[in-house]
Amino acid sequence: MSDGAYRGENLLFLTDEQLRQGIEAMFFAYRGFTADPDRILGDMAYGRAHHRAIHFINRAPGTTVNNLLLILGVTKQSLNRVLRTLIADGLVESTVGKSDKRERHLHLTEEGKQLEQTLSDAQRARMRAAFRDAGPDAVAGFRTVLEAMMDPEMRRAYTRLKESGQ
Amino acid sequence: MSDGAYRGENLLFLTDEQLRQGIEAMFFAYRGFTADPDRILGDMAYGRAHHRAIHFINRAPGTTVNNLLLILGVTKQSLNRVLRTLIADGLVESTVGKSDKRERHLHLTEEGKQLEQTLSDAQRARMRAAFRDAGPDAVAGFRTVLEAMMDPEMRRAYTRLKESGQ
């Protein structure tokens, strides 16, 4: 068997058409992915940025602003605006660092945890339905591809979070 | 075997922790997904919204404004702002409908096609690398899960596009 034939036989999933379908699948799926939390947040004065902050503070309680910055990939000024409202509204607590007083450690208050739950539940419900419909093998492939698509730095952040969870 | 044990054995991929990892994977991967085109667009006066419009006009040449609206899921005012600049800059052509003169049919000009290629190439390169690293089975799973995650209406739009391509 020639190399050309071999590759033709096995790399059909790398054609431009297949890649384009992957791109469009990402686009449409991400819309679904954010739709449910967005609906809930729309009723309040919050947006997607607040959701992200709440999610990762919940995931890593006591994290510093700088740490959160690296994970979210936005400027500190942008994050600060979001944090300011969350703190003012009593959803997030910011405490001065013990060893390094420049740092602020972030925690969710009870009210913050409640909102996190509400948002998480909505988002997880869709993810759960999709996972169940697709089955465990598809889910494994899903995560493999997503991981391969991340920037190396983000992949490291993702892996760190994953391992800290379990 | 009890029902509880059965489910415990087989549905471990549906635990909250697994779902949360899926959610975070989606978040980090989407950042990578848009990173390369965003970099290119940042150098011009365009943004992600222009990219999306160009992508789908290229995908379905002659599509109407209304059609594009449904696919992109934004308001006409929002789309119009983007289209106006693209038409003014000579990347998109808008022609009055033949059978229904109320409609506007959208096409990319040569210059528009060129930008589309540049953006597509960047985004496809990352997708191709991810697909190759993950392998065909993982890619199949990836697409199955994404499809299951879409809103039904978007799934229909996605399927229509997919079938029109091949």
Add this chain to the structure above:
DNA sequence: GTTGGAATGTCAACAACACTGACGTATGCT
């Protein structure tokens, strides 16, 4: 110990892009 640079976080102003609401025009359909 003082000083100067680096790190951390805050405030202010601006741009991109989404939204709602209201209105105008041309066209199609009954």
Add this chain to the structure above:
DNA sequence: AGCATACGTCAGTGTTGTTGACATTCCAAC
């Protein structure tokens, strides 16, 4: 003629990103 559809536009608002300027704190060199 009357109503609905397709498209464009003006005005106003909100979220979220950006850059620039600045205060505080830490640390290390002097």
